[in-house]
Amino acid sequence: MRSCTVITTERILLQFDAGEGRCGAASAYRALSVPLRACYPRGMHSPARVIRLAPGAEAIAICARWRHDAFLKELDYSYEGALRQLDELVARQDGEAALLAEVDGVPAGTCLYVRDELEPHHDLTPWLAGLYVAPEFRGRGVARDLVAAIERHAGSVGCRRLYLYTVTAEGLYVKCGWAIAERFDWGGAPFVLMQKDL
Numbered sequence: 001m002r003s004c005t006v007i008t009t010e011r012i013l014l015q016f017d018a019g020e021g022r023c024g025a026a027s028a029y030r031a032l033s034v035p036l037r038a039c040y041p042r043g044m045h046s047p048a049r050v051i052r053l054a055p056g057a058e059a060i061a062i063c064a065r066w067r068h069d070a071f072l073k074e075l076d077y078s079y080e081g082a083l084r085q086l087d088e089l090v091a092r093q094d095g096e097a098a099l100l101a102e103v104d105g106v107p108a109g110t111c112l113y114v115r116d117e118l119e120p121h122h123d124l125t126p127w128l129a130g131l132y133v134a135p136e137f138r139g140r141g142v143a144r145d146l147v148a149a150i151e152r153h154a155g156s157v158g159c160r161r162l163y164l165y166t167v168t169a170e171g172l173y174v175k176c177g178w179a180i181a182e183r184f185d186w187g188g189a190p191f192v193l194m195q196k197d198l
Contacts, residue, residue, distance in 0.1 A: 048101040109133035111146040
């Protein structure tokens, strides 16, 4: 059985306004607007609330663990290095952003808006990076909500075009309106560079 850390409602104070289709946040988090959608896979509405992590948020450690295990471990990054990097990104509050999706107070996924990829193959900026949804929350629209929230954040800071790399999630991004810019091999693996005009 998997264990998880639950963020208590004392740390996350969220209210949903169905009339406006937005969630608001207080405490150590800032909210991003997440509109309700009429249709999700399997006919479900996404149960996720997407918030921007703020300095000192307990969920930073969870998101750093996910990022490390899913993306950084094979690049020889330590968990401590991943945590430090995410702490620094969140602390800067300079337009880059780390988002957290949570379902019923439980962290469900994360995604980043960054100027630079860790090991870029292309000289482009900015990037949607590190999209991760915990296995128990997959297939419920959480990834789509995270992608949409990153896109809205990017637009709010003046971004006109956003990029990402993927190996396994090309279909998800195509459904979210992203276009394939290039297919290439990198370190022996087939990668796809994708882009979206905002």
